[in-house]
Amino acid sequence: MAKPAPIATKTKQIVLWIGANSGGVSKTTLAIHIAYEMACHGLDVAILDLDTNVSMAQFSGLSKNPPWEETISYVLSDEFSGNWPLVTPSWGNPNGKVEICRGGPVMVQTGLELALKKRREYILQDRLTDFPLPHQLVILDCPATLGSLNDVALAVSTHLLIPVELTPKSLSGCDALLTWYRLSCKEMRLNPPPQILGVVPARYNQEESIQRDYLKLLPQMLGGQNIHCYPFIRYSREFINASERGIPLPLHRKSHKACQDFLPICNDLIASLRDN
Amino acid sequence: MGKATRNADFFSLSQQTAELESAQERIAELEAFNQQLQTLVGTQVSSHAKNAITVPITSIVRDPEQARRWFDPEEQAKLTAAMREFGFRGRLWVRALPDSKYQLVAGERRLRSALAAEFTEVPVEILDIDDDLAIVLSLLENLQRVDLNPIEETQGILRLLSRRLQCSVAEVTSLLYRMKNQQQRQEEPTLEESQAFATINQVFETIGRISWMSFITMRLPLLNFPQEILDALQQGQIEYTKATIIARVKDEQPRLQLLQDTIANNLSLSEVKLRAKEIKPSRIPSLQEEFKQVIKALPKALKDPRKAKAAQALLEKLKQLVDE
Numbered sequence: 001m002a003k004p005a006p007i008a009t010k011t012k013q014i015v016l017w018i019g020a021n022s023g024g025v026s027k028t029t030l031a032i033h034i035a036y037e038m039a040c041h042g043l044d045v046a047i048l049d050l051d052t053n054v055s056m057a058q059f060s061g062l063s064k065n066p067p068w069e070e071t072i073s074y075v076l077s078d079e080f081s082g083n084w085p086l087v088t089p090s091w092g093n094p095n096g097k098v099e100i101c102r103g104g105p106v107m108v109q110t111g112l113e114l115a116l117k118k119r120r121e122y123i124l125q126d127r128l129t130d131f132p133l134p135h136q137l138v139i140l141d142c143p144a145t146l147g148s149l150n151d152v153a154l155a156v157s158t159h160l161l162i163p164v165e166l167t168p169k170s171l172s173g174c175d176a177l178l179t180w181y182r183l184s185c186k187e188m189r190l191n192p193p194p195q196i197l198g199v200v201p202a203r204y205n206q207e208e209s210i211q212r213d214y215l216k217l218l219p220q221m222l223g224g225q226n227i228h229c230y231p232f233i234r235y236s237r238e239f240i241n242a243s244e245r246g247i248p249l250p251l252h253r254k255s256h257k258a259c260q261d262f263l264p265i266c267n268d269l270i271a272s273l274r275d276n
Numbered sequence: 277m278g279k280a281t282r283n284a285d286f287f288s289l290s291q292q293t294a295e296l297e298s299a300q301e302r303i304a305e306l307e308a309f310n311q312q313l314q315t316l317v318g319t320q321v322s323s324h325a326k327n328a329i330t331v332p333i334t335s336i337v338r339d340p341e342q343a344r345r346w347f348d349p350e351e352q353a354k355l356t357a358a359m360r361e362f363g364f365r366g367r368l369w370v371r372a373l374p375d376s377k378y379q380l381v382a383g384e385r386r387l388r389s390a391l392a393a394e395f396t397e398v399p400v401e402i403l404d405i406d407d408d409l410a411i412v413l414s415l416l417e418n419l420q421r422v423d424l425n426p427i428e429e430t431q432g433i434l435r436l437l438s439r440r441l442q443c444s445v446a447e448v449t450s451l452l453y454r455m456k457n458q459q460q461r462q463e464e465p466t467l468e469e470s471q472a473f474a475t476i477n478q479v480f481e482t483i484g485r486i487s488w489m490s491f492i493t494m495r496l497p498l499l500n501f502p503q504e505i506l507d508a509l510q511q512g513q514i515e516y517t518k519a520t521i522i523a524r525v526k527d528e529q530p531r532l533q534l535l536q537d538t539i540a541n542n543l544s545l546s547e548v549k550l551r552a553k554e555i556k557p558s559r560i561p562s563l564q565e566e567f568k569q570v571i572k573a574l575p576k577a578l579k580d581p582r583k584a585k586a587a588q589a590l591l592e593k594l595k596q597l598v599d600e
Binding site (some may be wrong): 172176217 | 282284286287288289290291293294297
């Protein structure tokens, strides 16, 4: 008798762009926790860090000063020959595996050099076509500035996840990001364009009335564009404490309520992988 | 909420971009469809004179029989906005009437937007076509409505077929079922039938959004919905998705009640589903009827290997029971 279909086959890979147009809205936190949760479900996840900061290395407990050959900058260079410099953090084998390709300050230079390359926006897409990664989920952690590195990420992604903080600054930034997304998809002739998985309110602090109000209003604000609004990821200083130890929250405080906050997103990703 | 109402207008820029995008898509769609119609007219009225001019918008009259009942006001507003921005695209199709008037053949939606955008003149193409072709073209254009629900679409296609085949809608339906049966049983059609089948094929190719076979199996049954539900759909009182749920309620009284409540209170789809589930049939079905129902639903369930395995075990038990 036929077995039920496996969750994912090699033919389907989700490339998830996590991006924002304002800093400090939990992009890296989301990337790490989604990756960990998905790996707990038995899926293999690669995180490609395109950000110029070192929060990915800090949050995952990896060295913040890797040699150039161990960064995504090397992957995007002409010297790359197909050997992806992926490293597994100490917590990266819960069931499936989490592997990380680090970015960091080298990406500033890479971003500038992109301007001289042919097919610059498609460079990562070309790398993944020529040297495919076997992971079912590839997460792109992107800089908070809309520029060349985000064009690169947009061109290769299948899904977008947009964290926002419930503040005027972050919401306005999200508006600009969505406008950039629409115009860039058209300019780069992305067909089909990556799908917006949703906007997720992060660092939600129930104590602040402005955040409570915006939380109520957000689905309505996004409804006009048919964009899904996820339940919030709550603010907790335990996230900071976990990042200090370089591990995800479930390993730092197993029964912390915030651990559950990532599930709706992960369930959608799993459903989407299963669809195929 | 706090001391003052919060400003929630953070997404106006991306909202505008999205709206513009969908308006442009709609224009592209209309242009593509226009091309399709051009080809059709090209093949069917090639010998007739075509005439492209600009006429005062007030000289265009709509065919009262072909006027659409309902347009989605939001879609219409988007098209109007796009027209203000980009001008009038394409040409309306008209037929010449006496006294320098023109009867609209295709382009009702664009005409409405042109009026709303206060255009005084619009480009038209004057087609020298007979009543019959005018109706076919109108129907075809109607079928491209973005807000057409499956029942309206089904009725439209049937009307179009009845025009092209020169027979009543009832005759079209029986012809379609014959076509399906003959295909499935691999029978030879008569000469008359094969001509009709060729026309039907051609119509579905022109419409291009549904095959004739799935039209027969998926769409024709929709017309067996209870009349009050068809009426409510026709008048745009309920959404199609809700209608399909309500139609499944067998008993008339609770069905009417649910329909009324849905319209009056604008119940959500999940509320409608819940209410429909709560309605129990007034007569308890016999064991035999229940068996029939289960067996009817069985083939779909058997596709799930886990269920198939369980069903097999039950089947063995039933066999034993019968043999006792």
